[in-house]
Amino acid sequence: MLDTVTLRVAFGLVAICVLALFYSVTYRSTRSSYSGWWCVSLGCFIVSASLFLLNGTPVQILANPLGNAIAVLGAGCVWAAGRSLREIRVRWWQLAAVPAVVLAISLADDPRHDIWSGGAAYLACMALLVGASAWELAQLLRVLGPARATRAQYRFAVRAMVVVSSVISGFYLGRTVVFVAVGPDHVVFRAAFGGQVTTLLTMVLLVVVTFSMSALSHEQQTSELRLQATRDSLTGLLNRAEFLRAAQREIDRRPLRKDAAIVVADLDRFKSINDGLGHAAGDRVLTAFAEACQDVVGARGILGRLGGDEFVLLVRGSSAEAVVDAIARRYRGGEGSPMPTVSFGIAAAAAGDDIALAVEHADEALYEAKAAGRNRAVRAPRHDDRPPGVVDGRRTA
Template sequence: MLDTFTLRVAFGLIASCVLVLFYVATYRSTRSAYSGWWCVSLACFVGGALLYLFNGTPLQVVANPLGNAIGVSGAGGVWAAAASLRGRAMPTWQLAIAPAVVLAAALLDDPANDVWSGGAIYLAAMALLIGLSSWELCCHLAGRIPDLAQESVDFAIRAMAITSGTIAAFYLARALVFVMAGPGSDLFVRGFGPPPTTLLTLVLLVVVTFSMATLGHAQQTTELRVRATRDPLTGLLNRAEFCRAAQREIDRSRAGAGVAVLVADLDRFKSLNDSAGHAAGDRALSAFAEACEAVVGARGLAGRLGGDEFVLLTPAEDPEEVAAAIGREYGGGEPLPTVSFGIAVGGGPGEDVDDLIARADAALYRAKAGGRARIAR
């Protein structure tokens, strides 16, 4: 039988070294959320392992429940790290629920005399949180577009998903055996006690060490790409990226089918800024951007040209209806400035996106000259 105390000391030392290396070599260079959350997780796992060393001493009554809660906090960090790869930020209060429940369950049991005080709740929480991290990674992998240049990233995500899923299943089995056979049973001690758990966690460290640099740098690259191609206020494509993407769509379109470019402008936007302040203007811009995304969605492109001017690319079938639908979606909330649209239809090889935008812009001026809140070609 492997000595639990020695294994925990070894795990604490290895995890501490990995934490320092992650922080210095990966997090400080990338500042990626994935790397940051894993640093938090490792710090929690090290802290929990150190607190368990006080089992069998007078401090067990406090150290053991805290070790459980901090360990579950580490599992929550693993979940948050996985979610960050999908661009999801986990609220702090949401991550605090499981540790609080685990701490309360342990304190309300018999922590002074039982090292497994609140054990069933602790094991179930670990299984749940690590299982959620595996689910997040699987969802992220399913949503990725296959790319030979990103094979190493896909492999790292897949390895983390499989490893975290295996550990979640192990903790679920621990919880079931704990409840049905008890922590003192031979099955639990030999198959699901601290020694095999510590060894399995060391395997997780190996996989994390492999994936950390790859996924941390990949996340940083994605964030930089978003900053370079998206408008920071509305989240729509910036002008340069819209023109690049739109030109590709125009070149792919058939001359007979074609595309429509819509240029939209918020009427009397400057008056809104002057009278209600820039915050009100920003809200109006964001609301219109959300309306564009809701209506155009995956069937077209939406971008911000600058100021209060927006541009959209849609199929050429009925651009007026697209403009009307955006107006209805946009006008459903608080009082907002009206919108004028200019439309140009074209497409096919040889068509230039800048020419289409210029024609749509000219139509926009005709719409404004006709009384604003209008749609013109």
């Protein structure tokens, strides 16, 4: 079998080729967060392998601890890549904390004479972070679910990465246990978890996951483009067209309760905010109202921004009037507040209804609320020609 140094050189060359190809072909074309994290991870593993080649030289005292820390940082980037697919942001300190601990332990553990200084911490953290990546991807697979219309290639790529990450994590966990139990010089550790075996396994798995990385990066780019096409860029709510599609699918998919309704909301005298305080202040007001709607409605409804200062909600499972009151309390616009008040129009929604028509009815009720003095909710009648009226005479803020 080839010696460890030769295998590490070969691994470094393969990793450099994969990084160059992945950066040129995948990252530059997709600019996805996932591919970016993988490029950083590959770079960390290349640098770490290069530092380990300096073992046995006068600079080992620094090279070996740095190699441990940078390898752990690379594993952290693998974890961050998995989180990016779930649209969860990773803070810089979350990435830096574990490598910093490994570096400190390695420096304190006689790195001048021992190439395995800090070895237990290094191996355990590698197992932990790669295992965390497998967990993130497994959670993504659960969210996708068998009923979601997701391309088979994407699901296969996620499964492949779960398996590969689990194998690597399990391997490093085994290395940790045997390292602590018998030490790195024991025949069992050398035969099953030594540098040669580790380098060969990592090289094979690196080639295997290259396809999966590309597939996941392209899917993330597609998802981001899809998100941009269906979401309002300021508030993150659905845009008008996507809200109508989503709400129509919802009422066609299953019968709604009697209290399901379309609610159209409009900020009172919003133009005075933009004119008097500037568009940045106006954006903050719109964002605050959108957040209040999300906090109150959550998974019980569908939220959208019709445009300008007008919002729309499909509310199910609770009284529309109760939802309106809760949103108004959470938003807290009114006298003495920098936030403008809000007027609401409500229209019933049931299976078989045309959502676009229900939105029109709610919009008509909204203008009745405006005409009646603003800062109130008005419900549109459902099956007769009576004019809309103020709901229970209540004001919503």
